[in-house]
Amino acid sequence: DIFNAVIKQNPFLVHQLPCFWNVQLSDHTRSEKCYRDVSDLKVIHWNSPKKLRVKNKHVEFFRNLYLTFLEYDGNLLRRELFGCPSETDHNSENVGKKRIGKIRSVKMHRIHKTKTNP
Numbered sequence: 584d585i586f587n588a589v590i591k592q593n594p595f596l597v598h599q600l601p602c603f604w605n606v607q608l609s610d611h612t613r614s615e616k617c618y619r620d621v622s623d624l625k626v627i628h629w630n631s632p633k634k635l636r637v638k639n640k641h642v643e644f645f646r647n648l649y650l651t652f653l654e655y656d657g658n659l660l661r662r663e664l665f666g667c668p669s670e671t672d673h674n675s676e677n678v679g680k681k682r683i684g685k686i687r688s689v690k691m692h693r694i695h696k697t698k699t700n701p
Contacts, residue, residue: 602617603616603624603625604626605625605627606624606627609637610638615639615640621641625649627645
């Protein structure tokens, strides 16, 4: 696992976060002790519908959120919802064309190292 290898070599990259950054829904956790209100939550950790049957003061909120995610359709992300034509759009096209032209005009020279015997 690449992430674990990087963390092992660079432990300073790891920071302990408060538990409201990854609230665990389980029979074996006290998730409600991690936050005062659902607006405090950053990430809700569930990987099974069974976790929606745990005893928690905001179980209805979690259930509704879970069901909302189930209803999402990935096709919504495959199309442009709306567009706002502007001058910057036309300028960005021209800039892109200029960059492609420059890339095509760059010549690559390869230098091969050779070993010579005296």
